[in-house]
Amino acid sequence: MVTRRDAARDAVPVVIGYITLGLAAGLLLVAEGLNWWWAPLWSVLIYSGTMQMLLVPLAGAGEPLAAIAASTLFVSGRHVFYGLGFPLDRVRGRLVTRLYAIHAITDEVYALLASRERTAMSGRYIVTVEVMSHCAWIFGTTAGALAGTGLAALVGERVELLGFVLTALFVVLAIENWRSHPDLAVLLIGFVAGAVGLAVGGSAALLSALGTLAVALIALYTWRQRAARTAGEEAR
Structure with a gap:
């Protein structure tokens, strides 16, 4: 049975990717004129990299709530399919833990868990991967928002190119999954x-x-x- 130590090791690629992309998300947020504290708040409650990126210009432009809700449905509707294969049955204990396990499913976390043997994963392993990934995203977005224009000048105008790190992450996870389950x-x-x-x-x-x-x-x-x-x- 894989342990929390295994989860900490396996989550490292996701953590690195989330911190990097989170910096870009935080930069975009303050560049739109929003207060920095929106970054950790959205990261805790929304926790969707793609949607948070899209939410910045929508909120900055004052779009109506209905338009934001429709955009969220199209962008984050994919999470409905994750429930078909997510090993929620491995997560036992308090209801709040199981609810958090559902809330913390993201593209990268799902891809990482899908590359592992389902019956070998414990609930602690799954939740540890999710918590580490979530904390990395919160840290990245908050740090990017606090750094503000100074970090934006250091990175350059094409801040969105930082998102390529997640493409590389998916390639690595796909290769790992093929090795485990060709x-x-x-x-x-x-x-x-x-x-x-x-x-x-x-x-x-x-x-x-x-x-x-x-x-x-x-x-x-x-x-x-x-x-x-x-x-x-x-x-x-």
């Missing part, structure tokens, strides 16, 4: 889902890609279950 069919489904997302484009790109991925994986799982059942009946 499955050509799943890999091809991933490429197809990515192509669908690129074809759709816009704010619905990610949601379309994840929807395609979920449907295709369910179909693959159903087909394999039927094939295994048929093979078992023929063997008998």
Whole structure:
């Protein structure tokens, strides 16, 4: 059973990525004219890198609440699919702990946990990964907001390029997942889902890609279950 020490080691890539991207998010926030304390507040309650990036110009422009809610639905609606594979059954204990485990599911945390053996993960391992990742994001956004224009001048005009660190992080997690669970069919489904997302484009790109991925994986799982059942009946 993996321990908290294992969780601390495994969470390091996510922590580094969140601190780096969090700095960019904090910089964008103060550059829009918002107070620095919005950074930790949003990071605790919203905890969605993509949505926090989008929320900055929306809030700065005074967009109506309905427009912000609709944008949140399109951008963060992908989290609905994470519940299909998240090992919540491994998290036991108080209700508040289980609720936090749900709240703290992010793209990177989900990808990291998906690359691990489900039955080998303890609830402490899962929550430790989530807490470390969440704290890194809060620290990064707050530090970026407090640093303000001084750090922005140091980084340069293209602050958003800091977000590439998460692309690199996903590549590393994908390689690690392939080493642990090599499955050509799943890999091809991933490429197809990515192509669908690129074809759709816009704010619905990610949601379309994840929807395609979920449907295709369910179909693959159903087909394999039927094939295994048929093979078992023929063997008998």
